[in-house]
Amino acid sequence: MRCGWPISKTNRRIIVSRDMDDCPFRAQDAIPQIAPTHRFQWEEAQQCYVILYPEGMVKLNGSAAEILKLCNGEMSVAELIRDLKAQFPDADVAADVVRFLQVANENGWICAKRSS
């Protein structure tokens, strides 16, 4: 049943995007977590963190990885910003975090944990 060509054998077109306005992480009390279809892990051979999902991979830069480490389904956006500010006092953490969470959400890497 070899029918679905893996991503690189095809000239696949990806057109789906999500609206920026829909981003749930504009709310400071939203709790981001890695989407259940995705996995976030350290890759020894590549010396970087990656996001893995069905038939795909994204390599992450250092700051993206630092933010995703905290997207553990336990911390709110506000707590996450506070934590990172303590680690990186010189950076404009709040703006970076909000911008990155938006991108991560659009790409489907993270989702909001439903408050129970």
Added chain:
Amino acid sequence: MAGSAQNARPKPLWLLAELTYKCPLQCPYCSNPADFAKYKDELSTEDWLRVLRQARAMGATQLGLSGGEPLARRDLETLIAEARRLGFYTNLITSGVGMDEARVRAFREAGLDHIQLSFQAATLELNDYIAGTNAFQHKKEMAHAVKKHGFPMVLCFVLYRENEDQIEHMLELAIRLEADYVELATTQYYGWAFLNRDRLMPTRAQIEQGERIAHAYQEKMKGKMKIYYVVPDYYEQRPKACMNGWGSIFLTITPDGTALPCHAARQLSGLLFPNVRDHSIEWIWNDSPDFNRFRGFEWMKAPCRSCPERFKDFGGCRCQAYMLTGDAANADPVCSLSPQHGLIEKALESAREANRSEKPLIFRNPKNSKPFVEKKRPLART
């Protein structure tokens, strides 16, 4: 993005394990080699476990478990468990035939990450005709089981002339089955699909209509279901960046242990691909002559050699160049800059003719494979 030692050696990030050529289905668009019946000596569980460990150590992250029908391997659960333990993202690429709910649960327990389930069409009649067996109802049941056990699910519909007009039906079916991703993939012409090209090739009007419908659903399903629509390269002016370049990220291991830079490469004449029974993945990937044969840009002929687009498309697909022009080092004739681009025009013309003459489909099964094993029929037409 980080991790960018740009000049570092390429890594086999994508490992495609074709566990077996056995398959209960007979799809005439299968990309397995036409002479698959000659490869009977399948790798053992131990062999596969060694391949997984070696490839993972070299940086492989994605593992595709495919075939044939991978469910035909009884050690599938064992392989999944080890792959997951090693840190692979494990993808099961299946027809669903050979699965039941207990097995879906077992895959979950073994740590499988994702299931890609194929359909041959959106209607029972056409699905089961193309599959060569009654499978449609079972596939729907399996889709429910896959979702019930919490897997992300990709539904894969291979498109060909007879089902290309069912795209709307396919997408509605996918919505009902709660697919996370839908792949509408027009047949690529390798293996059995190449033999049946005249019958499978959709018309340009069908493709344009299909694209319109796919786009409308992409809008409608935004944020809920991802939809990929793959256009056949015969209708393009530039070739696909096949496998992201030869020996660049992709490694296929066939059921008998032959290592290939792409699952269609086995047919390329003059190359004797190495086997994992004789060599380590490290040697195969880094040092074997065949994996280096079309790496980089040195091997290219005109017009690719001096083309500014060679860094983007790597000259297209080596297998397509070989199948259509007889020389794997030629430019992929899909490219309008190729001096042999006329072959593509001819293929499209031939498909239009066949549309009228109703040439029979050759179904993928051991019986139909035999003439190719005995070399009574050529594998490529040049």
